[in-house]
Amino acid sequence: GENVEQHPSTLSVQEGDSAVIKCTYSDSASNYFPWYKQELGKGPQLIIDIRSNVGEKKDQRIAVTLNKTAKHFSLHITETQPEDSAVYFCAASITGNQFYFGTGTSLTVIP
Amino acid sequence: DVKVTQSSRYLVKRTGEKVFLECVQDMDHENMFWYRQDPGLGLRLIYFSYDVKMKEKGDIPEGYSVSREKKERFSLILESASTNQTSMYLCASGQGRNTIYFGEGSWLTVV
Numbered sequence: 001g002e003n004v005e006q007h008p009s010t011l012s013v014q015e016g017d018s019a020v021i022k023c024t025y026s027d028s029a030s031n032y033f034p035w036y037k038q039e040l041g042k043g044p045q046l047i048i049d050i051r052s053n054v055g056e057k058k059d060q061r062i063a064v065t066l067n068k069t070a071k072h073f074s075l076h077i078t079e080t081q082p083e084d085s086a087v088y089f090c091a092a093s094i095t096g097n098q099f100y101f102g103t104g105t106s107l108t109v110i111p
Numbered sequence: 112d113v114k115v116t117q118s119s120r121y122l123v124k125r126t127g128e129k130v131f132l133e134c135v136q137d138m139d140h141e142n143m144f145w146y147r148q149d150p151g152l153g154l155r156l157i158y159f160s161y162d163v164k165m166k167e168k169g170d171i172p173e174g175y176s177v178s179r180e181k182k183e184r185f186s187l188i189l190e191s192a193s194t195n196q197t198s199m200y201l202c203a204s205g206q207g208r209n210t211i212y213f214g215e216g217s218w219l220t221v222v
Contacts, residue, residue: 034210043201043213096208097161103153
């Protein structure tokens with residue numbers, strides 16, 4: 001089955017700096033890659049996603065890039081703010097019936 | 112907005128008890144999922160369902176069962192709770208090849 005690895009497991013940045021979280025996947029058939037943000041005590045919420053026919057997608061301060069050849073995708077957060085502090089999960093899916101998640105990155109933005 | 116509601120947020124049960132975790136979604140989604148979240152292990156799929164009365168095992172189905180009698184409702188059942196099932200349980204729903212949406216989570220402690 002699919003295996004998704006996520007790095008780093010923890011990340012601390014100064015407010016205003018950029019944060020990058022990277023994920024790799026093993027199954028070249030995976031074609032959908034969502035990113036979730038999970039705040040303390042809450043369920044994960046979708047923040048951005050990308051499909052395999054696209055190399056990059058942006059939404060304000062958040063962007064995701066996908067390299068199908070290398071089988072990795074990354075989340076980029078620019079101009080970080082304290083409210084960006086949370087746990088971030090990447091995921092990969094082929095059919096939409098099975099989602100394979102990374103182990104999460106705990107991001108801390110230091111004011 | 113998609114709403115996935117997990118009726119019990121915090122539960123404390125005794126070893127050997129039968130536990131029901133209920134999940135309801137309001138978007139007429141075909142697919143529903145139960146995940147377990149543990150620190151350092153990310154989200155692991157217990158069961159998913161792609162239609163009423165249909166179910167598929169995920170990665171860690173042992174000790175769990177599920178029920179989907181109506182399209183909007185997906186229940187997770189622990190027939191005989193054990194302490195190693197103390198965890199956060201997340202329900203999710205989705206449609207086709209699109210993303211899945213999570214509930215707020217149910218924190219289960221088995222003593």
